[in-house]
Amino acid sequence: MKRLIIASLLFAMPMLSSAQAQPDLESGVGWTMTNLDLEVRIENDDPSMTVEGTMTVRLDIDRSSGPSFALNLSSTAMRWVTLDGPKNSQVQLNEELPGAEAALMANVRLDKAASRGDELDFRFALELTAPAPQLMARTDIALSSWVEAWYPVAITSLDYEQTFTAKTSTVSGTTTLDLPGEWIALSDGELTKREHSNGRTIEVWDLKGKPVARGFAAAQYTAAEREVDGRTIRIYLLNEHVMGVDQLAGLIAESMAAQEARLGPFPFAGYGVAEVPNDIEGWSAASQQTFIMSKSANFDLEHGNLPLWAHEMCHGWWGNTVGTSGPGAKVASESLAQFGVLISVEALEGVDAMVEFLEFSRSGYSRRQCARGYYSFIDQGQDHALATMGNSDLSGGTTHMLADSKGMWMYHMLRRRIGDETFFATLRGLIDEYGGRDMSLDDIRQAFVEAAPDQELEQFFAQWLDRTGAPRIDVAWSTPEAGRVEILLTQQADVDPFELDLVIEIEFEDGSTKRERVGVSGMESVLSVATSSGISVITLDPDRDLLIWRPAYDAPPSVDGVALVAMAPWVDVSVYEGSYFMEAIQETAMVYGGDEDLWVQAGDYLLQLFPIEHHRFKSNMGVVEFQIENGKATGFIVELDSGGNAEGVRVEDEGAK
Ligand SMILES: [Zn+2]
Structure with missing residues (x-):
């Protein structure tokens, strides 16, 4: 199949200059x-x-x-x-x-x-x-x-x-x-x-x-409604999809019930989803304050695209009711909206599905908003400490992705550390206290430190918010004497070691398993285990309580089963399966996108691909044109200079690597 695909662009709305008179x-x-x-x-x-x-x-x-x-x-x-x-x-x-x-x-x-x-x-x-x-x-x-x-x-x-x-x-x-x-x-x-x-x-x-x-979407819609605790869920569809209008209304109603059970009453009279045609240019989904407009392509997923609806719904609390300000503000809005995905997926699909999302995201959703995605940011030198990130970059920019990957994990780890009761009570307290005004990341830290004074949360927040990176731990073991195994955990050498309360699961050759808790600090930690059987496998953090590197995170993303990595002299281009959805909660920025389930990462920019018949330039930030044939990608990366002249680099890919 031959497909000519052109990447969409990020473009910023005109910056408004401010006058202080x-x-x-x-x-x-x-x-x-x-x-x-x-x-x-x-x-x-x-x-x-x-x-x-x-x-x-x-x-x-x-x-x-x-x-x-x-x-x-x-x-x-x-x-x-x-x-x-x-x-x-x-x-x-x-x-x-x-x-x-x-x-x-x-x-x-x-x-x-x-x-x-x-x-x-x-x-x-x-x-x-x-x-x-x-x-x-x-x-x-x-x-x-x-x-x-x-x-x-x-x-x-x-x-x-x-x-x-x-x-x-x-x-x-x-x-x-x-x-x-x-x-x-x-x-x-x-x-x-x-x-x-x-x-x-x-x-x-x-x-x-x-x-x-306010906003609205009007068309010849087929609509379904559900009541959730006095609030109305409305689903408006233009076309037939894998999931019908009633089924989708049920899914989103359950998602809201799950989030309300954790966060308290949804702050608006209702929530809705309206389908819009794929040929509208410039965005894939647009969050309004109390509903979302989303292109037809986002509905054509077997699993119903729960993460997308759950994330946008959760902005009803974080972003649309509680505002944000100050450094790291995206952790006070984006990361919490993303945590809404975990709440909904856990409630509707179970804890294993939640863990799968934490690690790998899901088709139809940004494939970088997960642990694997976060480690790819580290590998590409694009990591930032969450607490110092600005709030002003483009919707699809790196800080947004870091907030939705590592930031989501920070809240997940915090929840596992202090327990559901304290964690969600503190979130509800923040909604009460900051509803209708701005909340800073420091306000969040302070609230949790006060709620769980014996959990050493100052150190926890310092480790996960104030510095870059996340742990990579190698595990090895030896048998210095009969009846005893020595397990050596080694942290990555080129970064400061993390302090972790790490559970390891040891699987013995006789089929038995045993869990041990290890206080990891410094470059090396040693654990001695009495055993009469040899060790076959050791799994670090089997319950996914912690953001640590795992071998599966290095598996290359693929399109149609083929890993595509094209290299150009001046920028790495990777084509991944997955897609990117526009956000317009805080930012006056848009992502040009389309319905093709592909996106391109070029430098700092995430560009979604969509098929069009001819080449158009949308801004001077860059254009990527790709042709994918038999699993091979060829294309151009073009940057326009200030005079609108194009300078391009042709890239050709060998196909699978
Ligand atoms: Zn968001």
């Missing part, structure tokens, strides 16, 4: 939106989207000559048509926001300055003039994402980078959708009305006072 009367800042009622009308024959609505803002600084509202985070998709406010106020529409390339502003100047606490009401109309990566109206689907700022966002401070983000578009109110008659929508909040009349569908989604950054 104090707000003045003309700057339009200092206003907080307290309510927003949206009325969205979708046409599908000649596709269009108009967004009208009313909003209320309150002044939270002493004086202002009027508010400013912004649209559009990633590209100039929505335009202002009208904005009506207080009598005699002047309005300028579709103005620029310095430093935010895509933004279109509405600047309101009142005839008389407002004072702190004043509230103003506005009515507005917007239209979609060009599609954005997660905002579009087509004949078969219309969708919008909270990362696009597709409705007005009040600019609260002059520090635009902080204040004009997906997160600051959170506001309570209702979303009314006026849709083609065959269509239904999935949005945030409680569905309080769905009526079909005059060839149209009218829906009202009510946030019931809870501020949420």
Whole structure:
């Protein structure tokens, strides 16, 4: 089979420059939106989207000559048509926001300055003039994402980078959708009305006072619902899949029940999954605050892709309710969302399946978010100490992967060390304490140290968060005298040794087994065991309590059973089986991806592959074009210089190695 595949790209949304000046009367800042009622009308024959609505803002600084509202985070998709406010106020529409390339502003100047606490009401109309990566109206689907700022966002401070983000578009109110008659929508909040009349569908989604950054997906869906503890799980499918809509709804409902049993009530009115067509460019799955939009390909897995839904659902607690700040913040959001996969897989499939995921991840999910993936980062010199990682790199970047691999393991090891009761009670305590505000990695350390004071957790956290690497331990044994075996554990020589409370399982030649606990510290640890039988096998950490290297982690990844490793003079390219899913919880970044179950690692970038007919450049960060035939990969790695000129290196692979 001949396949021409081009890699997708990472691209960053325009960086917003920040201004630190104090707000003045003309700057339009200092206003907080307290309510927003949206009325969205979708046409599908000649596709269009108009967004009208009313909003209320309150002044939270002493004086202002009027508010400013912004649209559009990633590209100039929505335009202002009208904005009506207080009598005699002047309005300028579709103005620029310095430093935010895509933004279109509405600047309101009142005839008389407002004072702190004043509230103003506005009515507005917007239209979609060009599609954005997660905002579009087509004949078969219309969708919008909270990362696009597709409705007005009040600019609260002059520090635009902080204040004009997906997160600051959170506001309570209702979303009314006026849709083609065959269509239904999935949005945030409680569905309080769905009526079909005059060839149209009218829906009202009510946030019931809870501020949420909104999105929706609308199409001719087949839908299923499940109630879990008063919350509604909604599954919206476009096509038939291995797992039908009812079965998938059941799976995700069980996943939520499992996570609620550990973490407490899910913080939103419901959770949903909406399928979107594979031919939408630029992303594979997009997490909204209370649902996820995911391409058709992500549904075509025998196992139902539980890890993907479980991870995104768990962001409902970590990321969407508890915020993060400070160094290593991804360990306070991403790693905990990833731990949600362990909770769900353990509850639904058993502890062995959880261990399998910890070690090797799973098809349909990022193959690097596991122990094997983490050791590959070490091998490639891309490891970082979790506690010092920044929070700003791209979604598919290394820190994200480290948080979802080693960070997940850190929580797993912590749980095994202090026990389920203390571990989950401490997590629930953190949700209570930090819900609605930011939590730092230090806050997490402190909470666990206080919860388990006799567990030497300062040393545990220092070892797993403040330094790079993870243990590699060789085991050897000898029989210095009859009836006694000496077991020698040797740590890797070129890194500082780890301190571990290690269980080893000894299998004797007579078939009996025995477990011993060894305090490992320093380069070498010796254990003497009385035995009348010889040793056949020694297994380190048989229960997978610890992140330590195991021989299986060195087995090369493969595609169709063939290991593919292509080498170029200036960058290693590895083609793995697996796929990468876009995340948009914290980051204003996207991963260009597709439905091919392949991804490429090129330097620091993870690039998912997808088949397209012709070559297109999406950014200057790099393009990989691959052709895979009979298990051999040939292709190009191309980097564009600042003038847009391509410089490429052709790589040819020998096939299996
Ligand atoms: Zn995530």
